[in-house]
Every structure is written in C-alpha cells, then in structure tokens.
Amino acid sequence: MIEIAGKNALITGSSRGIGQQIALGLAKLGCNIIVHGRTKQSCTSTLDLLKKYNIATYHVYGELSEKDSVEDIINQVKSLDIDIDILYNNAAIMKDFHEDYWSHSWDEWINTYKVNVIAMYTLCGAFIPSMIERGFGRVINITSRIMHKPELAPYGASKWAVDKLSDDIASKLIDTGVRINYLDPGWIRTDLGGENAEHPVEGVLPGILAPALVDNDGPNGEFFSAIDHNLKL
Numbered sequence: 001m002i003e004i005a006g007k008n009a010l011i012t013g014s015s016r017g018i019g020q021q022i023a024l025g026l027a028k029l030g031c032n033i034i035v036h037g038r039t040k041q042s043c044t045s046t047l048d049l050l051k052k053y054n055i056a057t058y059h060v061y062g063e064l065s066e067k068d069s070v071e072d073i074i075n076q077v078k079s080l081d082i083d084i085d086i087l088y089n090n091a092a093i094m095k096d097f098h099e100d101y102w103s104h105s106w107d108e109w110i111n112t113y114k115v116n117v118i119a120m121y122t123l124c125g126a127f128i129p130s131m132i133e134r135g136f137g138r139v140i141n142i143t144s145r146i147m148h149k150p151e152l153a154p155y156g157a158s159k160w161a162v163d164k165l166s167d168d169i170a171s172k173l174i175d176t177g178v179r180i181n182y183l184d185p186g187w188i189r190t191d192l193g194g195e196n197a198e199h200p201v202e203g204v205l206p207g208i209l210a211p212a213l214v215d216n217d218g219p220n221g222e223f224f225s226a227i228d229h230n231l232k233l
C-alpha cells in the first residue's frame with residue numbers, strides 16, 4: 001500500500017453521493033482534492049466538508065456530456081498548475097427505467113455513452129500521458145455489476161464499456177508507474193442508487209480507496225469491489 005499524503009486527486013462527480021465519500025476518504029489520508037460537479041454551486045457542500053482536513057482543495061465544474069465542456073473542465077484543471085496523481089472517474093448518469101426495454105431512444109443511448117464512456121476516455125487521455133512521464137499515477141474508473149436489467153440497457157452497457165476501456169488502457173501501462181483499475185461501489189443509497197439500495201453511502205469507505213493505494217507493480221486492469229474488500233487502514 002502506498003502513501004498518498006500530498007498527492008493531488010481529481011474526482012469527477014464529487015459534489016455529492018459516492019464521489020463525495022471518495023473525496024472525504026482520500027482527504028483523510030492527506031491527499032489534496034480537486035472537487036468536480038456540474039456547477040460551481042454544487043461543489044460547495046463537499047468543499048465545506050473538506051475544511052476539517054489539513055489539505056489543499058480546489059474545484060472545477062462543468063458538464064461531461066459535451067466535448068466543449070469536457071475540454072473546459074480539463075483546461076480548468078490544467079490552469080491550477082498542479083500535477084494530477086490520482087484520477088477518479090466517478091461521475092455517471094443513469095436514465096429512466098424502461099419497463100418496455102425496447103423503448104430506449106437513440107438520444108438516451110448517446111447521452112449515456114457521452115458521459116459514462118467518452119468523457120472518461122477523454123479525461124484519461126488528458127492526464128495519463130503526463131502520469132507516465134512522471135512515473136506515477138492511479139486511475140480508477142467506476143463501473144457497475146448491474147446484471148440482467150435491459151430496462152436500464154444504455155447504463156448497463158456503458159458500464160461494461162468502462163471495464164473494457166480500462167482493461168485496454170491497462171495493457172499500455174504495464175511497465176509504467178501508472179495503474180488503472182475499475183471498481184463497483186455496490187448498490188448504494190444515493191440519488192442514482194435510490195432509497196431502496198442495500199448500503200448507506202458511507203459504506204463505500206474504505207474499500208473504494210483500495211485501487212488508489214495499490215503499489216507501482218500492483219494490480220492493473222483489474223476489478224475491485226468497494227463492499228467486498230480486505231483493505232485495512
């Protein structure tokens with residue numbers, strides 16, 4: 001397990017829900033945090049919660065559904081003039097549950113893939129090359145083990161694409177100090193998970209931090225579970 005005190009972590013969708021827990025968990029280990037939400041305003045509650053930690057905090061904001069706004073987010077991060085050591089691709093969207101699972105529209109498919117897959121790919125491309133140059137980086141992409149739910153087909157398929165994308169990128173990182181892995185948080189009570197979900201949002205800690213703490217020669221291109229883990233902090 002590595003030390004991450006003083007490292008810088010960008011966590012997409014850390015204004016609430018699971019991303020907020022990731023921010024708090026990493027901050028507790030002394031990691032500096034770049035909070036991201038869709039708006040400046042939405043970042044404020046996480047920034048307030050982070051005040052009790054002796055770390056640097058930043059925020060960037062914008063939609064992950066459009067090329068221009070993703071590029072704008074990347075520019076906001078680059079203008080902070082700090083190295084990104086940990087990229088936690090957490091933000092995602094899940095559209096409506098369709099009882100008639102043949103009724104998902106093209107727009108729903110496309111919008112889901114834009115946020116859940118293409119923005120993730122773009123953020124990886126913006127930050128992984130400089131991690132390779134510096135010889136250190138941890139990238140974690142949030143997936144889901146949602147199964148047999150064609151009623152949520154665009155979301156489910158986009159999450160299998162996350163696994164595939166992460167695994168493909170991992171094959172290029174073998175001899176570098178950069179590790180990329182993907183993690184399922186479990187069924188969690190958040191705006192996305194809903195009120196009937198199995199676990200409270202705090203239940204993702206500490207397991208959700210495990211892929212950020214792997215050694216330089218540790219797992220790469222592997223699946224992690226936030227609930228089913230053996231991390232001891």
Ligand SMILES: NC(=O)c1ccc[n+]([C@@H]2O[C@H](COP(=O)([O-])OP(=O)(O)OC[C@H]3O[C@@H](n4cnc5c(N)ncnc54)[C@H](OP(=O)(O)O)[C@@H]3O)[C@@H](O)[C@H]2O)c1
Pocket residue numbers: 012013014015016017018019036037038039042062063064065089090091092093115142143144145184185186187188189190191192193194197
């Ligand atoms: N909850 C579960 O049961 C569950 C299960 C498996 C996997 N997951 C995965 O875990 C991750 C986090 O889920 P969650 O339950 O914490 O979700 P959530 O409560 O809905 O939070 C979503 C976060 O993503 C941001 N976001 C949403 N749409 C965005 C967009 N179009 N562009 C940019 N940012 C956007 C939100 O920002 P604003 O606050 O500004 O809106 C918020 O910070 C997702 O990848 C999800 O698929 C969740």
